[in-house]
Amino acid sequence: MRTQLLDQKDTVKKGALVQLPPVLLAFYMILVLLGILGNAVVVCAVGEDMFRETRGARNSDMILVNMAFSSLMVSVMRNTLLIISDLGLKVTSSKNWCQFLMGIWMWLRSVNVWSTFFLSAFHYLTLRRLAPPIVNLTGTQGPPKTVVMGFGLIWSTSLLYSVPAFLFSTYGGENATETLMLVGTTTRPLLGCLWDFPSTSSGLVFATTSMVIHEIVPIVLMSGTNLSSLFILYTHGNKHPLTHNGQGTPAMHRVPAERRAAKVILALIILFITSWGANVVSVNYFNYNRGTSSTSLLVIARFSNSFFYAFSPMILAVGHRKLRTVIRSVITY
Known part of the structure; x- marks a missing residue:
């Protein structure tokens, strides 16, 4: 919204910046x-494991690293x-810095949303035998084109979004306030x-377009x-006992995994939707009630x-042996 000079009692000052108690x-x-x-x-543990694979990187590990890297960058560039x-230190003081930071925040957050969907979609396509195999069996060291194209599409379209x-944000100054915060988590x-x-x-x-296209749509798609x-x-587990070696994708021979x-x-x-929902509901209440x-x-x-960025690595460790090993070694060190 266009910056307006209003009474500070009517609106929350400076982009709804709230000082937290100790x-x-x-x-x-x-x-x-x-x-x-x-x-x-x-990023380090799974990434290192990827490069050590003699028969090529696991596609699922590449997607995990991409998602974790986007979460890491959001934590570093925004939350820190x-x-x-x-702590009382001044972070932004000019329009140029605000344009740069707002652009980076939206870019990384959008990448994180679509990377989470990419993980779910790739697993689904692998089970349906529509995606490349979980492991690159060709013996080449290069990453598969499908995964690389997916990464390129996510990062490039998010940058355009x-x-x-980069164009329509500015620094509010000491007395500037806003009458309405944009609703989406990527645009706050x-x-x-x-x-x-x-x-x-x-x-x-x-605000409406960005929330629908870059938040609601990927949430619906990743859930579906x-x-x-x-x-x-x-259905496969019911129709085919685990000892059965009949037809199906290679992934279907590892049903428990x-x-x-x-x-x-x-x-x-579930963690993503919970974090997203709590954020959007809270911001909407601020927008329309101001109680x-x-x-x-x-x-x-x-x-x-911040919940998703903090707890998603712990959830990933449950299903990834290498991560469990690294975390166990760190704890027992």
């Missing part, structure tokens, strides 16, 4: 630290800056950065593909936005 700040710092360390472990701001943030301004669309209607069109994967595994992978993906999706609970709900929105 206890909550400490808890938030723990969440952010978990997100950084956990996703860094996923919130902590620095809460974030272009409005922070750290004094405000939207500066040419008109209110253009801002609302962008994961439930379909579980249904395929359930694939069923565990589908459940891990389901847990990731006594507004500040508390904005705190909830900030925490819920």
